[in-house]
Amino acid sequence: MIQEFDIAVVGGGAAGLMAAVAAAQECNKRHIHAKIAVLEANTRVGKKLLATGNGRCNLTNMGISVSHYHGDTKACVPLFEQYSPQNIIYIFASLGLLCKEQDEGRVYPYNAQASAVLDIFRFQLKSLCVETICDFAVNMVQKTDFGFKISSASDTVLAKRLIFASGGMAYPQLGSNGSGFQILTTLGHSCTKLFPALIQVKTEPRRAKPLKGARSAASATLIANGKPVKTVDGEVQFTENGLSGICIFELSRLVGELGTNNKIEINLDLMPEYTEQQIFGMLKHIGETLNSLPADELLNGYLNKLVGREIVRQALPHLPEFACNLKSGELAAVARMIKNFRFAVTGTMTWKDAQITAGGVPLDEVDEDMQSRCCPGLYLAGELLNIDGDCGGFNLHWAWSTGIASGCAAAKSLIEK
């Protein structure tokens, strides 16, 4: 028997779960009995949520502003006015989740457990009588007189309203494989270029490999065709394939955007608080005072040991035994390399390593309620739209905001009808 619903939500991720709860609450508030279902391809809802924020779920940021977003950012201004971080924290508090602000405005559940966020959604879905249908990988949607016919390989449901929140392409091992984009095309939508973002950057292997496992504070600058484009400070992690860490994640979007046709490099300034001249002066002092210090240990007291040795090795192909034998020109070359530790970028890692998708359905294809302009009765929410945020809770904030907006609007449209 084909089940009929008033509202079906495709995707039980952050945006879809919030949309379903918001829709059910809106219907309750207006004393309307509506049948609502979440259709999820995975065996369980919210798998990705559990992986967010290293298992702690950085669910919003006190510094939400369009400057932290990329894509069709203009269109999200009214949404962020309506759904400020304070509002999102208040909404979570009303659902039973206490939150706490940490460093750099990042907000987490008070108990620092992502599972708490999923638990409150599971509880809400149950108490609001929202049906959760798992193992339902939607592969086709047809517009009908009833509303929508939504099919998987083995099942079909009908719904008067449809909220699409199937995510992007990032981290497909947790369910979001981009299938939503193809389905939405059949309903009249388009999709911009898609590329992985908030991801490790691959560099020329000879440079990266010897440093594998090391971490170092740095000011990282992306340079395209010789011109500096963006600088972010933070901790750089050196990996087998290249560079990682939050500051590199922030630069990775540009790598995807510019593509490999451009010459892209990342420059690390490993002592951003000091000028090259100051560093030279300090190294000269070491050379003059520490007679028995081996030359390759020159930077042991300054930088991560592995990084320091590699800098000395690369700056000085002919290394004397002791630091005191280094000439002024050689010390100047080391100081220069500390400020200009450069990596040729060869691309980013793959979708399965990416935290988010850059690109998606253009925002001008939905109205301010997230309703499709191409297909009335269809609402879009979350990562599948052409907006992506920086690291720090900005992406989940987008998922909650669009989830609430679409859920409330879909419910209201039933009532208005």
Ligand SMILES: Cc1cc2nc3c(=O)[nH]c(=O)nc-3n(C[C@H](O)[C@H](O)[C@H](O)COP(=O)(O)OP(=O)(O)OC[C@H]3O[C@@H](n4cnc5c(N)ncnc54)[C@H](O)[C@@H]3O)c2cc1C
């Ligand atoms: C490891 C990791 C850590 C992250 N940490 C943070 C963080 O701390 N803070 C932050 O702000 N952001 C973080 N992000 C990004 C954030 O998780 C996403 O932006 C957010 O989850 C997007 O929500 P969404 O609901 O749009 O998509 P998703 O969370 O991807 O949910 C989409 C759901 O739809 C389902 N689905 C897909 N296709 C179909 C289909 N055809 N039929 C039925 N169901 C389907 C999927 O299985 C999935 O459950 C992180 C991402 C990753 C990968």
